[in-house]
Amino acid sequence: MAKYRFDQIAINSTEKKKPVEEDRFTYLGLEHLDSGTLKVTRFGSEVAPIGEKLVMHKGDVLFGKRRAYQKKVAIAPFDGIFSAHGMVLRPKEDVIDKDFFPLFISSDYFLDAAIKISVGSLSPTINWRDLKKLEFELPDMDTQRKLAEVLWSINDTMEAYKRLISATDELVKSQFMEQFFYSEKYQLVPISSVVDRKIKKKKDISKDFEEIRYIDISSINNQSKRVTGYVEFPIDETPSRAQQVLEKGDILISTVRPNLQNIAVNPYSEENVVASTGFCVLRCEKCLPEYIWGVITSEAFTNAMCEQASGISYPAVRDSDILQYLIPDAPIEIQEQFAAFVRQSDKSKF
Template sequence: MAKYRFEQIAINSTAKKKPTEEDRFTYLGLEHLDSGSLTVTRWGSDVAPKGEKLLMKKGDVLFGKRRAYQKKVAIAPFDGIFSAHGMVLRPNTDVIDPEFFPLFISSDYFLDAAIKISVGSLSPTINWRDLKVLEFDLPDLPAQKKLAKVLWAMNETKDAYKKLISATDELIKSQFMEQFGDPNKADNAVPFEFAFIIRDDLRKPINDATRSDMHENAIYPYYGANGQVDTINEYLMDCTAICLAEDCGSYGPGEASSYIVSGKSWVNNHAHVLIPRECCDIEFANTFFKLLDMREYVSGTTRLKLTQGKMKTIPVILPSLVAQQQFAAFVRQSDKSKFELEQALAELNATYKRIITENLC
């Protein structure tokens, strides 16, 4: 393999324009790029974007240079404009195959090296002057073409898995709406506290001893506001309940804003703890929250927050307990299929990364 500086591999297109009203339809921001996917599935802005934006051509490789640790790389699906917090990259075809180029830019081999030269604390950014001098090993062009063919075939399979996983989520949503109606437009809903007991009596101040028990000794499992571990304002609970994220206003419809916990565990107090009453199946209720668009119930400017008062105003769809349990069984079966697909996707991703590593490092 030969070694090249990045400026010998890629052309950094810096052409810009000030957006017009028409440009909002072909605008791509970093928020439109998904980590781990070269395909763009959403774009556009409600109003014309402010400030100069990069011009992009269909087929260009778009790289998020701001917060590069998010590893956002995609192929431009059309001519348009791209966020100035990114880079528009094109291949130098003398040293890199055009089909292999986006696969190289999205590889951990390239991204990990690029992330290391990010500067800044709040929003670390990669500068071209630093990136262009990084050196990378590349196989010869025939080997790149062969590798690209294998990797793109694997990418197609990965995309197929992702579509099936998304279809599973859509099936649950459509089945819910067919049986019980739109969760955001419930005509026969019950008051929130008819379905749930709100637990807010278990909060305890945290001290060094408590923190040690919670993290280092791991006596009990720990859950953050969104099911992930964090380290502020915890309390100990001992029940089976739904945890509903306080900041669910930043979640879109279908995003998991709730999860089920059972037994003694630490829970961050930025999660509302809800115990379903006898008339309410916990798995059914958890699915209801996942489908509900919470944004109309939150308040705040910099941080959208679901207060307990607003939470109590949420109308809850609550069919018969038998109907709830039947639907919960359907969700469990769907989740089982989804888990199997996710496992297969994870294995494929691991194989994909191994092949790139073996051929580039």
């Protein structure tokens, strides 16, 4: 295999424009890109984005250069504008096959090498001047074409499974609404009455720990609803927003842009995992986690939060808006029936 510098493989398009009103319909930000898929399923902004943005054309490969450890790569589905925190990449077709190119950019081989040259601590970013010097080995063009054909076939199969999983999730949501919200036999109570709000603060962390593991909005994949990682900081250098000490199983709800449903469950058992104040943390006390998860993933909850949100560019709700949301006060044994259904659904998805 031949070795090439990255600037021999790809063109980094730096064409920019200042958005006008109609550009908000074809805007893609990093928040619209999901790790693990080249497909874009969300786009647009409620208002015209502020500041210059990159011009993208249908078929361009979009790469999130900020917090690249999230591994966000996608193919532009239309002409439009893209976040300046990303790169718009195009293949040099004398070196790399155009169908193989997006698969190469989304590969661990490329991304792991790129992440190593990120600079900065809070929002590590990849600079083109460093990226263009990286060297990669590529197979010959015939091999690339054959690989692309096989890999795209695999990708199509994966996307089909994702659609099945999504359909299973919709079935769970439907079951939840049928069992609880469409029933009038349960009294309504605020979420605050069934969760523990005694969340420790960063200052309460044992002095034995030298580092903080920080989870913020960028740590969540809002498609899979999972925490994808954390950023480590020396305990005396953590961001001011790193305040809420988490326990394993805590449910995190972003209070910013509630329409995006940036929610997840903390998977870590360590005692030095801290969440941003941009999350409302729900720790189940008098209810089952599956039940609260059913609440916050429902369309009714999302719509209610969107109605309460204030702000234009980054509409947000308060913790109190979430905690005051009324839910059916279903007995634990009834919640357990729904939880069993969720667990069976999870087995099917697995």
